[in-house]
Amino acid sequence: MVSKLQTPLTVTAYKSDVHNDWCPGCGDFGILQAIQQSCAELALPPWETMVFAGIGCSGKVFNYMASHGVHTLHGRVLPFAVGAKIANPDLEVVAVGGDGDGYGIGAGHFVHAGRRNVDMAYIVMTNEVYGLTKGQASPTLGRGQQTKSLPLPNTNDAIQPLALALSSGYTWIGRSYAFDGRHLKEMIKKAIEHKGMALLDVLQPCPTFNDLHTAEWFNKKVKVEGETNMVSRIFNVNEVGHDGSVKDPTNLDEVTDKQKKAFEMAHHHGERIPVGVFYEIKLPTYTERMQAQAPMLKKYSPARIPYEDASHLPTTDLSKTYEEFLF
Amino acid sequence: MKVVNEVNWMIGGPQGTGVDSSANLFSQACASAGLWVFGKREYHSNIKGKHSYFQVRVSDKPIHSHVDDVHILATFEDSTARLHAHEVVKGGALIYDPTKITLDDLNLKSGVITLPIDFNSVIRHVAEVTGMEYGTLSLMKNTIAVAASMALLRMDISNMEETLARMYTGRKAKLVAPNVAASKKAYEAVDALPDEMHDQFPYHLEPQKNTPKRLLINGAQANSLGKLKAGCRYQTYYPISPATDESNFLESHPEYGIAVVQCEDEIAAIDMALGAATTGVRASTATSGPGFCLMAEGLGWGGMNEVPIVLFDYQRGGPSTGLPTRHEQGDLMFAAFGGHGEYPRLVMAPATINDHFHLAFESFNYADKFQTPVIILNDKFLTHSLETISPFKENSLVIDRGRLATQPELEAAIADGKGFPRFRPDPKTVLSPRPYPGQEGSPYWMTGDEHDDYGHITENPENRRKMHEKRMAKYRLMLEQIPEDRQFSFHGDPNADITLVCWGSTFGALEDALPLLKERGINANFLHLRMLNPFPISAEKFLRKAKKLVMVENNWGTQLGHLIRMSTGIFIPAQIVKYTGRPMSLNEILDSVEKIHKKQVAPEMDPLTGQSIEKVVLTYGL
Ligand SMILES: Cc1ncc(C[n+]2csc(CCOP(=O)(O)OP(=O)(O)O)c2C)c(N)n1
Numbered sequence A: 001m002v003s004k005l006q007t008p009l010t011v012t013a014y015k016s017d018v019h020n021d022w023c024p025g026c027g028d029f030g031i032l033q034a035i036q037q038s039c040a041e042l043a044l045p046p047w048e049t050m051v052f053a054g055i056g057c058s059g060k061v062f063n064y065m066a067s068h069g070v071h072t073l074h075g076r077v078l079p080f081a082v083g084a085k086i087a088n089p090d091l092e093v094v095a096v097g098g099d100g101d102g103y104g105i106g107a108g109h110f111v112h113a114g115r116r117n118v119d120m121a122y123i124v125m126t127n128e129v130y131g132l133t134k135g136q137a138s139p140t141l142g143r144g145q146q147t148k149s150l151p152l153p154n155t156n157d158a159i160q161p162l163a164l165a166l167s168s169g170y171t172w173i174g175r176s177y178a179f180d181g182r183h184l185k186e187m188i189k190k191a192i193e194h195k196g197m198a199l200l201d202v203l204q205p206c207p208t209f210n211d212l213h214t215a216e217w218f219n220k221k222v223k224v225e226g227e228t229n230m231v232s233r234i235f236n237v238n239e240v241g242h243d244g245s246v247k248d249p250t251n252l253d254e255v256t257d258k259q260k261k262a263f264e265m266a267h268h269h270g271e272r273i274p275v276g277v278f279y280e281i282k283l284p285t286y287t288e289r290m291q292a293q294a295p296m297l298k299k300y301s302p303a304r305i306p307y308e309d310a311s312h313l314p315t316t317d318l319s320k321t322y323e324e325f326l327f
Numbered sequence B: 001m002k003v004v005n006e007v008n009w010m011i012g013g014p015q016g017t018g019v020d021s022s023a024n025l026f027s028q029a030c031a032s033a034g035l036w037v038f039g040k041r042e043y044h045s046n047i048k049g050k051h052s053y054f055q056v057r058v059s060d061k062p063i064h065s066h067v068d069d070v071h072i073l074a075t076f077e078d079s080t081a082r083l084h085a086h087e088v089v090k091g092g093a094l095i096y097d098p099t100k101i102t103l104d105d106l107n108l109k110s111g112v113i114t115l116p117i118d119f120n121s122v123i124r125h126v127a128e129v130t131g132m133e134y135g136t137l138s139l140m141k142n143t144i145a146v147a148a149s150m151a152l153l154r155m156d157i158s159n160m161e162e163t164l165a166r167m168y169t170g171r172k173a174k175l176v177a178p179n180v181a182a183s184k185k186a187y188e189a190v191d192a193l194p195d196e197m198h199d200q201f202p203y204h205l206e207p208q209k210n211t212p213k214r215l216l217i218n219g220a221q222a223n224s225l226g227k228l229k230a231g232c233r234y235q236t237y238y239p240i241s242p243a244t245d246e247s248n249f250l251e252s253h254p255e256y257g258i259a260v261v262q263c264e265d266e267i268a269a270i271d272m273a274l275g276a277a278t279t280g281v282r283a284s285t286a287t288s289g290p291g292f293c294l295m296a297e298g299l300g301w302g303g304m305n306e307v308p309i310v311l312f313d314y315q316r317g318g319p320s321t322g323l324p325t326r327h328e329q330g331d332l333m334f335a336a337f338g339g340h341g342e343y344p345r346l347v348m349a350p351a352t353i354n355d356h357f358h359l360a361f362e363s364f365n366y367a368d369k370f371q372t373p374v375i376i377l378n379d380k381f382l383t384h385s386l387e388t389i390s391p392f393k394e395n396s397l398v399i400d401r402g403r404l405a406t407q408p409e410l411e412a413a414i415a416d417g418k419g420f421p422r423f424r425p426d427p428k429t430v431l432s433p434r435p436y437p438g439q440e441g442s443p444y445w446m447t448g449d450e451h452d453d454y455g456h457i458t459e460n461p462e463n464r465r466k467m468h469e470k471r472m473a474k475y476r477l478m479l480e481q482i483p484e485d486r487q488f489s490f491h492g493d494p495n496a497d498i499t500l501v502c503w504g505s506t507f508g509a510l511e512d513a514l515p516l517l518k519e520r521g522i523n524a525n526f527l528h529l530r531m532l533n534p535f536p537i538s539a540e541k542f543l544r545k546a547k548k549l550v551m552v553e554n555n556w557g558t559q560l561g562h563l564i565r566m567s568t569g570i571f572i573p574a575q576i577v578k579y580t581g582r583p584m585s586l587n588e589i590l591d592s593v594e595k596i597h598k599k600q601v602a603p604e605m606d607p608l609t610g611q612s613i614e615k616v617v618l619t620y621g622l
């Protein structure tokens, strides 16, 4: 069990004194701020919190946190984070990374993290580019689109991460926007609090390389069919009647229905972009599944099983297993 | 001439027909009789149908290698008889099914005793007696072959029932009774053969009285037990032969609480183990060549972040998919140098099955002590070889978690407010204290980028120099702190004429070879390197003193030979190598050493060095 501080700390307690070198106006600032606020509001002990990050501009988050911060390898943030959480479920583990990191080079891990339902949150900073390598197309950039550094328009179709997460078994799926601080913070808190694997995809303006989808573009009002007034581009699905939360996981009709609706929402076409909680279900976590098979793990996490005595002699008694081999 | 308590028994058959179980059965019967066993398994990368065989050598003295001469070949179908009949020595015996094979088709030596057994009629008989269906009993051919062999060897089968009951448990328990019936029938049939026949067959196995209990165990099992004893509680893997057996074994023992995670690929396997290790758990991964290659980037991260992690590479024939189920010692160079940039990694290889336990245990201490990845080079040969060994000596085992953060250090970090100086080199010991997440005052940063004392990214050249030197200094620490007898061992007469140099699993054949070479008038000794990277430089004195050095390696280019040249300047032109995917047998070692000793090897040019070399390429074995 992850513990909570009796006396919550202020946001500053989650900020390291490392100089931040993101470009001015980068959406990552908003995301970092919201992560730090969430940690403070959830009263997480910084020494029991591990923030794992991928490689990219987004990956620098690890260094700006005053919790444990782990900068992993490009595309590999999930295996590292999952490894830590399985080893010690008492730690609060949060994974963050770029859209290239998570949906491109790390796509295989992305899928399999869903199947395991490890109890952690994964926050992806979706800017449609590979920021740190100077703006190549990331897997979320649409076909035919040409951001600033692309010599030619993009030849690949974009993947739909929320739909991919749904097919992969993520048990909490949501989206938010980097500069909607309040919504973002609430969504991060929900993702962290959810018992199971949560994906929060965050739309993140990259003012340096993504000249198509800038903060202004996201903020622009758009015209939609059937509405007389212009409406905001970003809309919260949970405010327009979408309830993606499965009430009874054993009711397969309900599960299928909620998945269908979430899938449709994930593939929302047109000018407007949905944010909010798309899907949510309560299923046994990886740790619970392991505990069912190995009762020892109910008592101790793998990282805390005793195996030496005070004088460092090993205490694991193999005699029962030796019997299999003794003749 | 009666040969007592020394036999090499072979059984073969299509994969999936129970060859392994019968070899286990025979080995267990011999082990129960207090005899020493060494069994070698060969099989194809195939699930059903292709030829596989198992050789079990038995003796009343400890043995650590396999031999080529076959004394009993037990077969129940045609291919094994056809493929191996020529290996049976004069005076040896062939057990065969006359409904499947005509002896004329076989390349048998003269003087081989042939013993026809109609396997199907035995099974039919048992089916009738037990009322079981014939089809469900077809795998019993193996038991029949074993029982017939035991009758021939004049062994007692009174404990057969016990052995079978140990083998067939759970859902398979119903197989015990018919197997017992079949073994009795087969045993009686052979036993009833005329004395003249029995007198012709000189090989007998006699039970040894009052022998202490021994383990009958293979390398993968011994390795797993060493890991459990060391406190390893996190294992990741992606299925690959021959590494999977270890993870399977660990997973089938949930009572120890070890988390065994089957990953989506080997990249995830190494990275998940690294992530786990950051929490303080003793973590490891097991793989084989192709997976090992995928782990190169992750290992470098472990080196950069000073994470204790142990990677077990179960070597098999490479490159690429290579020979998936066959043996090779081909990954040494990759283990020592694979990956970009420089970081310290300790590379070691176990000598024997017993050593699998001890090295697996030690490896976690080394990883913690030097705070860096440790790579253990296991191999297919010993992974799947079955040996009787004395129970592991546990009394000298001590857990060493290395330099962990102390309470005052954690408090100082809280007071300081800058985080824990996890990477600050200690002026005396080089190494830095390691806190665990969860300890108040523990937070620090980890990154594959170059970093400062706290783990913050910096490209400052002075810091780079400091940190790079700190990490690389661990090579010196390894040389200084790993006891010499754990780094290498020297065996035999120090003044011998020939010094064989080897690493890993060739140990057993060389150990068994020394006295036999002496019988052939050759005085040889051998140097076995257990630590391979950093190079155990104190072993150099043995190389310098040697009259004639001979490399013995299961690869093409003598990879250890090159490491020796790199580290000492000593070039070893005499080489015994094998790269057919099969391990070196005792016979092969004896003959090739003799050839080199008698200067019967024609010199050739080594394309890697331009030097003249005397190279014996071994080829025996199917
Ligand atoms: C194995 C590997 N390949 C390539 C790179 C180079 N690289 C660094 S960051 C990056 C892309 C980052 O894009 P994204 O994940 O979207 O993060 P962003 O910078 O946009 O936040 C690449 C390709 C690397 N570090 N490692």
Ligand code: SF4
Pocket (backbone or CB within 6 Å): A021, A022, A023, A025, A026, A027, A028, A057, A058, A127, A131, A132, A205, A206, A207, A208, A209
């Ligand atoms: S390149 Fe883009 S994503 Fe990277 S820091 Fe600059 S604005 Fe942010």
Ligand SMILES: [Mg+2]
Pocket (backbone or CB within 6 Å): A056, A098, A099, A100, A125, A126, A127, A128, A129, A130, A131, A138
């Ligand atoms: Mg990106």
